[in-house]
Amino acid sequence: MTTPTSGAPTKVTLRLLEKTDREIVKLDRPIVGAVYKFQHDFRANPRHPGLRLKQLEGHERLHSARVNADYRALLLHLSDSEWLLVAVKHRKHVYENLDRLSYGINQVTGSIDYVDLEIVESGMLRKGRPPAAPAASRPTPVAPGPAQERPLFAEVTPEQLAELGVAEPLIPVVGRLTTDEELLGLVEYAPRHTGEVLLRLRDAPYEQVLEEVTRPVEVRDVDPQDYQAAVERTDTTVITTDKDLESIIEERDFGRWKVFLHPTQKQLVTRRYSGPARVGGGPGTGKTIVALHRVKHLVDRLGPGHSKQVLVTTFNKNLAADLRARLLxxxxxxxxxxxxxxxxxxxxxxxxxxxDPGSTKSRIDDTRALNEWRQILLETGETKWDAEFLMDEWTQVILGQAVNSRVGYFKARRAGRGRSITRADRAEIWQLTERFTQRLDEKNLETHRQVAERAARLEIERAARLEAAARASEESGGLGNVHAQSATGAWQRYRYRHIVVDEAQDLAAAHWKMLRAMVAPGPDDIFLVGDTHQRIYDNRVTLGSLGVHIRGRSAKLTLSYRTTREILRSALRLLGDERYDDLDGDDETLAGYRSVLYGSEPVVRRTDSFEAELDAITEQIKAWHDIRREDIAVCVPTNDMVTQVTARLTKSGIVSTEITADGPRGDEGVHIGTMYRFKGLEYQRMIIAGVQRGLVPRASVEALRRTDPARYQAEYKRARSLLFVAATRARDALTLVWHGEPSPLLGDLAAMADSC
Structure with a gap:
């Protein structure tokens, strides 16, 4: 195939290969600007003399085109009207290494593999030691040397690597890998499927990787010359307007990542489940993306109609709004x-x-409810119990088990609650609880926990009526109608056919009871995604006991597509040695959790005063002048710090906006909020400030070490999860800063701090 002749169409379709944008963004800004102009000119007329489009020597489909005096674009010619941009390189590096450029159609996945061996091996050199020299160029040893390191994939044959879909030019290189650093250096520049196979192969046997990673994307009868079919199976973006490439580069693939479903995740989306199913995984592994695609899959399978038969739910307003935007x-x-x-x-x-349409009660959140508890303790002079304990006992035990009497509370289970209490203690607590609920009634208030419990009871009663009607219909030889007549004479049915839950780890028992009753038990009824390592509320549940039986229908994602390896490694250290559950009574780990992205190490800074800490925050944001302010966030432990940081940024001429329970107050500026506000959000660069003793975790937690050790451990663990969540909101860069004594949760990360 040669460069198109004058008879070819003038305007063409230009595609961008996945990972190419990540290389372009590393170029100097003037060169990136030249790339923007190049793509505009190339789409309009690739034969324009100024572009100097030409076929590269020794390559049938690979061409170069002029970006500016020093840089060239490398493009694969897919058809007369379609091109694929695979790289932008200095012209010297293009023509000196033509024999190191390789491309072809992967015979397993059917997608296009483009490999620059020079770039791959330089990546390995940066991350680890140089790859072994070819045998012909090795000097003859004069004396025995140290034992050669065992290759990482010594147990995997080249034939097996090929069967897994590893790009053919990289198979010899893979055989020489001896360290994880070399592996990660290779993965950074390898085709996506090759990288995922190799990362998974470090933790699982060949047979498992074949079934879990390769089989879902395998294509039969691949035509090695049909590049038009191959490009449809390849992760590319079609550039149709001048803004397309710019938005991809400026967002660093961020917007596309939020809805992109990797082929290996597709099987989780399209599978038919015999009942409730769960997908777990660490931050950035694509759980929410899987959930969104699952929603689309379920809707596509609905028959004609206009009713909303699929429910998507999560635990707060911000996340629900984000899900709506991403689903749209x-x-x-x-x-x-x-x-x-x-x-x-x-x-x-x-x-x-x-x-109860006539109810006029106002809803209050947990913070307001806690203040009401404190007022009761002040009024009664009670010092034996603190407000946090009473609030926890009321929500988790009394409301959690739907206890509605003193006798019922005496019988209620408290396994795992920590502090042991006697029968006399229960009597005192019940009396205080009655006083608390009476106080709320007098003020015409109710908590969200009370509402959730009442809603659960109502839905359970509603479901029971539906089931009774179905049984009566079956017994009378009817048509099996699952509808039931309500008191108003209207016909009822289960509210939804399918329910999809995001951030499942933070829902309370009452929420699960309500959801379970809203959908008929059966195939594809409930699909949930979540990670208990990110649980930031004390809602510990065992789903099986609530009628949501996921055993045998759980899967785990292990590759992070959002957070870099460097940030991920530091974030995992924040979790310490804590144990986490899987929402169904067993332990959950992040074993095998890896990132496919590389970046800089997190910056850790200790300052001498709060003023110096505010200065450090300001300086860091100013240093990040190459991205939009809206892609930067400052996360702090208290609302007071939100106000103080906002004031300092305003004084420094930096626009900012606070994240509230309803989302960002404004559309422009750096986002600032407390750690709780950042759950489920994502940013390119992140500052976590105030990471010091007494704030993370709060000082009151330390006081529990002596008075209530079990509760101390639970609060400490929750603080770890909160900090872990905050740290993993960042994609490209993370800065941790504090003044005074560092938070004990930082552990050995504190020793990495630079003073300022």
């Missing part, structure tokens, strides 16, 4: 027309109001 980007308004999107407390409120 993924499937458009047609998908949203069949989907109900609501956070669980909003859903519970709707159920209760439907049953």
């Amino acid at each position: 980007a993924l499937g458009g308004p047609e998908i949203l027309a069949r989907v109900e999107i609501a956070h669980v407390d909003q859903l519970a409120t709707r159920v209760v109001r439907e049953a």
